[in-house]
Amino acid sequence: MSLPSEDRLSDALLRPVRTGNAFEETMERMLQAIRLGVIGPGGRLPPERELSARLRVSRVTLREALRVLHESGYVESRRGRYGGTFVSAVLPAKAPADPPAGVAAELEDALTLRWALETGAAEAAAGRALSGADRRDLCARLDDCATAGLGEYRRKDSRLHLAVAEAAASPSLTSAVADARTRLNALLDTIPLITPNIEHSEHQHRAIIDAILRGDPPGARAAMAEHLEGTASLLRGFLS
Missing domain, CATH: 1.10.10.10 (Winged helix-like DNA-binding domain superfamily/Winged helix DNA-binding domain)
Structure with missing residues (x-):
């Protein structure tokens, strides 16, 4: 049956x-x-x-x-x-049970663009002979993100992801990642900051930076892809 x-x-x-x-x-x-x-x-x-x-x-x-x-x-x-x-009898007003038309398509477009740009940036950064300044900047941004309070977390998180793009040494790529991140942040601002997700993200950030610093392009790409999928899951859950 x-x-x-x-x-x-x-x-x-x-x-x-x-x-x-x-x-x-x-x-x-x-x-x-x-x-x-x-x-x-x-x-x-x-x-x-x-x-x-x-x-x-x-x-x-x-x-x-x-x-x-x-x-x-x-x-x-x-x-x-x-x-x-x-x-709950009434769902939170910030994320209605019936989202406005077009939100799901906009979300998937933004996530696909981000995945293509940022996995490529991590791979490219890991494939370069990084300067001492590059290495110090990546480590500093990682530390900033790890110690950020909730009120400043998304700004520090954005800066870390831009540092990865900058380490790839392609101004055009950095500009594209910045544009994609601005678009993503507009979506992230509509959902709550969740402490377990932030803690998980910090482990993933370290895996990404470690792979870049040791010159492991496939490892950096895979670590970035896994990290982006976590954010994508939350956004789809709240907004799709």
């Missing part, structure tokens, strides 16, 4: 995540299920054990995602015999 269409859609959205960005992809899956109405307002989420098994993530990762969804106003907890985690 075939599954009802709602069950099939739920299975499609709450599918296993990949391992590179487990938290971010868990957020994407959960937000899609909520904002597309697969789990409607007031609806109860599956139990944690079932959700973690379906998504193939640890209970710790799932609980962190649920905590952020709770803080962002997407879900609420109820105690007692019939308690659990429920979708």
Whole structure:
């Protein structure tokens, strides 16, 4: 017997995540299920054990995602015999359940451009014989990002990504990355800063810079690609 269409859609959205960005992809899956109405307002989420098994993530990762969804106003907890985690009756106004037409296409265009430019920049930077000034700048930007407070994080993050482009020694590429980043930041400003994502990003930033400094173009490209996919997952979850 075939599954009802709602069950099939739920299975499609709450599918296993990949391992590179487990938290971010868990957020994407959960937000899609909520904002597309697969789990409607007031609806109860599956139990944690079932959700973690379906998504193939640890209970710790799932609980962190649920905590952020709770803080962002997407879900609420109820105690007692019939308690659990429920979708909020009213979704946050900043990210409506039915986004304006064209947002998804604009998002995918911006993400594709960013991926093409920044993975290429990381690869090119790692393939160069970097000067001492190049190396010091990359390390300084990495340290700045790692110690930034929430209020200045996106600015420091942007500067680190521009430093990678600058290390590729192509002014045209640096200019293109700057334009793409400006466009991306306009989208990022519509979603909340999430501490677990920032902590994960810092590990990925270090992997990117380490690969560039040791002259490993494939490694730098792969590390940058994984990092960008984490951001893409969050943006798709909140905005698509």
